[in-house]
Every structure is written in structure tokens, then in C-alpha cells.
Amino acid sequence: MRTGSEGAQVRELQARLRQIGHFGRTPTGYYGTVTAEAVRSFQVKRGTGATGSTDAATWQKLLAMTRTPTADELDPPTERPVAKPDQRCLTGRVLCISKKSRTLAWMIDGRVVSAMDVRFGSEYTPTREGEFTVFWKSRDHVSTLYDTPMPYALFFSGGQAVHYSADFAANGYGGASHGCVNVRDKEKAVALFDQVRNNDKVVVYW
Numbered sequence: 001m002r003t004g005s006e007g008a009q010v011r012e013l014q015a016r017l018r019q020i021g022h023f024g025r026t027p028t029g030y031y032g033t034v035t036a037e038a039v040r041s042f043q044v045k046r047g048t049g050a051t052g053s054t055d056a057a058t059w060q061k062l063l064a065m066t067r068t069p070t071a072d073e074l075d076p077p078t079e080r081p082v083a084k085p086d087q088r089c090l091t092g093r094v095l096c097i098s099k100k101s102r103t104l105a106w107m108i109d110g111r112v113v114s115a116m117d118v119r120f121g122s123e124y125t126p127t128r129e130g131e132f133t134v135f136w137k138s139r140d141h142v143s144t145l146y147d148t149p150m151p152y153a154l155f156f157s158g159g160q161a162v163h164y165s166a167d168f169a170a171n172g173y174g175g176a177s178h179g180c181v182n183v184r185d186k187e188k189a190v191a192l193f194d195q196v197r198n199n200d201k202v203v204v205y206w
Contacts, residue, residue: 002053005031006186013054015069016062017042025172026079026117028184032170075187077115078103085110086205088131093200095154095162095192097181099129100206102173104162104181106192113195116188119168121160121179128179132156132202139193146178152193153180156202164189 001010010031017023022045023038036052043050046061054062082105083098089107096105097118104118120127134154141153141163153163165182167175172184181204183189 001031001059003031003033003036010035011074012069013059013062014038015073016066018073019066019069026076026185027074028169029186030166030169030184032166034170034172034174075185079117082112082115085112086203088201088203088205093197095134095156095196095200095202097162097202097204098206099127099204104183106195114188114191116183116185116192118162119165119173119175119177119182119184122176125177125179127177127181127204128157128160129204129206130157132204134196134198134200134202137193137196137198143178150180152183152189154193154196154202162192162202 001013006029011027011029014023014027014035017038022042025034039054040050040052043058048057080101080103082103083101085096085105085107089096090110094107096107099120102118103115105115106113134156136155138153141150143150150161150163153161155161160179162181162183164186165184168182168184
């Protein structure tokens with residue numbers, strides 16, 4: 001496994017690295033710079049070639065030092081606890097998005113169906129706050145303004161959308177969006193895209 005790899009084995013790698021303190025995030029299944037640095041840190045500590053790529057020797061050392069990850073370790077809901085829902089999130093079908101906890105809760109009639117980590121815009125391109133509705137779904141969207149992929153996009157305010165971000169998956173909170181709500185777990189982004197309908201509510205709040 002190396003930078004650019006993705007899938008179940010990458011998710012397991014991240015969960016095992018997290019067990020021994022080398023990966024401080026929730027597993028995403030995407031092998032980006034954060035994962036490469038975590039592997040390099042592990043390799044340095046174990047006295048193997050610090051390449052950042054996971055070869056057979058690195059994988060075997062990691063297996064020997066860790067246990068099989070549980071389902072919760074492989075797919076924890078969110079890195080930080082999901083925020084208490086805003087009152088506007090308690091009825092109907094709602095994407096309930098908290099800037100304070102950096103989480104998105106997909107809720108139906110007050111029940112959390114799924115939750116995921118999210119990232120927002122910078123101070124120069126802030127994510128708008130308030131109550132909106134999903135007005136357009138675009139599975140393979142590419143931003144015409146920034147020429148960047150926005151897969152599984154759920155547009156709720158002008159050009160701002162909830163969508164999967166490979167950069168967020170790779171680099172974590174080290175960056176920011178151009179105002180969109182980034183999701184870093186691709187599986188969750190796909191499931192969310194398939195479940196959410198046009199006219200479902202979106203609430204962005206602190």
C-alpha cells in the first residue's frame with residue numbers, strides 16, 4: 001500500500017496504526033499524506049526503511065504488534081462527539097451540520113441515521129450558516145470555478161455543497177474547502193448521496 005491506495009486494507013492499516021498511537025484520526029480508507037507520515041513514524045520507531053509506503057515487512061511488524069480492529073475501530077462514527085442537534089434538526093429529513101464539533105448528522109424525525117466528520121471553508125471562503133434545502137444532486141460533479149472534483153455533491157446554497165473530498169481524506173484538517181462541507185469518508189458520502197433527496201433540509205450552525 002502506498003499514497004493513492006484506497007480500500008478496506010488501508011482502513012485496517014489506519015485502525016492498527018491508531019491502536020499504537022501513530023495515527024490520530026478516524027480511518028478513512030484513503031492512503032494520503034497523513035497515512036504516509038504515520039507509516040513513516042512507525043517505520044522509524046521500528047528501525048525499518050522509512051519510506052512511508054507499507055511493504056510486506058512493515059505490514060507483518062504491524063500485525064504482530066496489534067490486534068484485529070473491531071467494527072467500531074474500523075468505522076467509528078466521528079472523530080469528535082456528534083454535537084447536540086439544533087432544534088431545527090428535530091423534525092423531518094435533515095442534514096444537521098455543526099461547525100463547533102465538525103460533524104454532520106443525517107437525521108430523520110429526530111433520529112440520527114448516520115454521522116460523519118466534516119470540514120468547512122476558510123475565513124476567506126466561509127461556509128454559510130443557516131437553514132437551507134438541497135436543490136441539486138450531482139454524483140460526478142467537477143467545480144467549474146476551481147476545476148476540482150466534488151463527487152457526490154448535495155448543493156444547498158449557491159455553489160456550496162456537501163460532498164466527498166479526497167484532499168480531506170488524505171490531509172485531514174490541515175486544509176479547508178472553498179466554502180463547501182467536505183466529507184472525508186467516501187463510503188459514508190456515497191450512502192448519504194443515495195439517501196438524501198432534493199428538498200431535504202440542511203441546517204449549518206455553531
